[in-house]
Amino acid sequence: MLDVRDLSAWIGGSHILQGVTFGVEGTGVTALLGRNGVGKTSTLRAILGELPATGSVTVDGEPVLGRPTHRLVRAGLGYVPEDRCVFAGLSVAENLRLACRVPDPDYDTVYSLFPELRTRARQRAGTLSGGQQQMVAIGRLLLNPNRLLLIDEPTKGLAPKVVAEVTAVLAQVAQRVPILLVEQNLAVVRRLAGTAVVLAAGRVAWQGEAADLLGDADRTRSLLGVGSTGLGRGAASDAPSQSSRRGDH
Amino acid sequence: MGTVVLLALTGLGLGALYFLIASGLSLVFGLADVLNFAHGLFLSVGAYATWWAGGRLSGPWGFPVAVLFGVACGAAVGGLVELVLIRPLYRRPTEQVLVTVGLSLAGVALLQAGWGADPRRYPSPQWTQKVTRVLGADVPNDRLLLIGVAVVVLAGLLAFLRFTRYGLVIRAGVENRAMVSALGIDVRRAFTLVFAIGGALAGLAGALGGVYFGSVSPGQGASLLIFAFIVVVIGGMGSVTGSAYAAVAVGLLQQFVNYYGTAGAGDICVVALLAVVLLVRPAGIAGRAAT
Ligand SMILES: Nc1ncnc2c1ncn2[C@@H]1O[C@H](COP(=O)(O)OP(=O)(O)OP(=O)(O)O)[C@@H](O)[C@H]1O
Numbered sequence: 257m258l259d260v261r262d263l264s265a266w267i268g269g270s271h272i273l274q275g276v277t278f279g280v281e282g283t284g285v286t287a288l289l290g291r292n293g294v295g296k297t298s299t300l301r302a303i304l305g306e307l308p309a310t311g312s313v314t315v316d317g318e319p320v321l322g323r324p325t326h327r328l329v330r331a332g333l334g335y336v337p338e339d340r341c342v343f344a345g346l347s348v349a350e351n352l353r354l355a356c357r358v359p360d361p362d363y364d365t366v367y368s369l370f371p372e373l374r375t376r377a378r379q380r381a382g383t384l385s386g387g388q389q390q391m392v393a394i395g396r397l398l399l400n401p402n403r404l405l406l407i408d409e410p411t412k413g414l415a416p417k418v419v420a421e422v423t424a425v426l427a428q429v430a431q432r433v434p435i436l437l438v439e440q441n442l443a444v445v446r447r448l449a450g451t452a453v454v455l456a457a458g459r460v461a462w463q464g465e466a467a468d469l470l471g472d473a474d475r476t477r478s479l480l481g482v483g484s485t486g487l488g489r490g491a492a493s494d495a496p497s498q499s500s501r502r503g504d505h
Numbered sequence: 506m507g508t509v510v511l512l513a514l515t516g517l518g519l520g521a522l523y524f525l526i527a528s529g530l531s532l533v534f535g536l537a538d539v540l541n542f543a544h545g546l547f548l549s550v551g552a553y554a555t556w557w558a559g560g561r562l563s564g565p566w567g568f569p570v571a572v573l574f575g576v577a578c579g580a581a582v583g584g585l586v587e588l589v590l591i592r593p594l595y596r597r598p599t600e601q602v603l604v605t606v607g608l609s610l611a612g613v614a615l616l617q618a619g620w621g622a623d624p625r626r627y628p629s630p631q632w633t634q635k636v637t638r639v640l641g642a643d644v645p646n647d648r649l650l651l652i653g654v655a656v657v658v659l660a661g662l663l664a665f666l667r668f669t670r671y672g673l674v675i676r677a678g679v680e681n682r683a684m685v686s687a688l689g690i691d692v693r694r695a696f697t698l699v700f701a702i703g704g705a706l707a708g709l710a711g712a713l714g715g716v717y718f719g720s721v722s723p724g725q726g727a728s729l730l731i732f733a734f735i736v737v738v739i740g741g742m743g744s745v746t747g748s749a750y751a752a753v754a755v756g757l758l759q760q761f762v763n764y765y766g767t768a769g770a771g772d773i774c775v776v777a778l779l780a781v782v783l784l785v786r787p788a789g790i791a792g793r794a795a796t
């Protein structure tokens with residue numbers, strides 16, 4: 257449904273994206289991976305028109321590159337940026353109200369997933385914990401119907417228990433809307449993603465089934481710079497044995 | 506006692522004038538990041554439009570209608586300036602400053618060409634020339650008028666920011682404009698609105714400033730703008746309540762120091778206050794928040 261072709265972008269004179277090409281299926285979660293600073297966030301921002309870029313990006317065949325951000329979002333591309341960007345000076349209720357762009361926003365879904373957003377409606381969003389802010393950021397998305405969600409590191413800086421909660425919510429959401437997910441926590445990727453796209457040196461270095469990537473410790477290490485220990489914390493226990501078997505060849 | 510009351514209310518009247526100019530300037534800067542040197546022109550447009558209409562209307566409603574006309578002209582010029590001159594130049598701050606400075610110079614020249622460089626007598630209604638006895642002091646009514654209008658405007662602006670959809674967009678946009686767009690909102694429409702509001706308030710300041718000073722002249726806007734900028738910086742960019750506190754502080758300080766010290770010392774004290782605030786709280790009294 258999302259088709260990115262030869263996407264190229266410069267930031268301050270350096271060529272960050274040098275022809276990124278990949279696609280996102282109409283269902284499930286596609287993980288966008290890569291080492292720190294490789295350009296994952298920049299890719300999302302380029303798709304959304306926040307970063308000037310060349311190449312071609314289409315959503316269901318419609319070209320989107322060069323259209324203003326607010327139009328794309330109205331057309332159904334929901335975005336949660338890396339640092340969440342809730343409005344600190346606005347209350348939780350105001351943050352949600354601001355995000356409503358349809359006459360009948362789906363508060364029921366939002367409040368059933370995150371009951372706390374109802375009880376904390378009047379609290380200033382700046383005083384929420386990181387996890388609660390992430391609930392606001394995801395809640396903002398779910399108020400409106402979307403065709404595709406672009407979510408940048410939703411579990412960054414969250415406690416393990418909150419990571420599990422956010423992951424569970426995203427798994428539910430992904431049953432209805434496809435998600436392009438940037439995520440460093442490979443256990444979360446393993447749980448959610450069907451497909452993975454790995455960026456390196458401004459290009460797509462690998463893409464395929466997420467399980468094929470994460471099941472192969474050498475590949476994971478060389479592409480993402482983390483070893484099989486990086487898979488720990490709740491990752492499936494067959495990962496080390498599988499990788500050692502492959503290492504024997 | 507009488508002197509102190511008179512000085513305080515005169516200072517508050519001046520502060521009210523500063524607030525009317527500064528609140529719009531502050532919202533424009535906070536939301537759109539535009540340092541609008543043409544804001545003084547909006548004030549002059551309001552003042553001259555009111556003067557022009559006031560000379561043609563009579564009866565008890567003549568002057569209020571003239572003020573409304575001045576406010577409308579200020580709003581129209583503010584909105585137009587954003588649409589025509591500022592909009593093509595977003596993300597180009599140097600060009601913006603040049604355009605707004607150029608516009609304000611051209612505006613002063615145009616006003617001079619049209620109505621001469623000399624001050625024109627202002628068609629203030631009779632009752633604004635009289636005094637009211639407040640706590641033993643004979644206070645000119647024009648000061649009370651300014652204070653009353655500023656309080657109403659403050660309450661109205663805060664209600665607008667708090668309870669309307671556009672107010673919500675403006676408050677959010679002052680905090681993080683890019684994120685407002687990322688929620689599917691065309692934040693530039695709010696820019697035009699904020700320019701128009703700023704223009705309307707500056708026009709109102711011009712209309713009532715004419716009453717306060719007794720005359721209108723082409724350079725009035727520019728000289729008031731300097732203090733309005735100081736008020737904006739002290740109050741915090743984008744903050745309406747910050748502007749209100751700062752305007753009161755600047756107006757009172759100026760009046761009292763000018764009266765008890767030598768004339769002109771008040772202006773120096775205002776600059777000193779600015780320096781102190783910048784040292785202690787670089788983001789201004791309110792920080793960056795449109796409240
Ligand atoms: N505003 C900017 N000015 C200068 N350089 C920038 C800017 N934004 C991003 N970069 C650079 O562009 C590169 C890509 O950044 P980007 O944020 O897309 O990486 P990322 O893959 O999302 O990294 P992370 O995993 O740390 O979030 C980095 O090297 C970064 O330093």
Ligand SMILES: [Mg+2]
Pocket residue numbers: 296297298338408
């Ligand atoms: Mg990033």
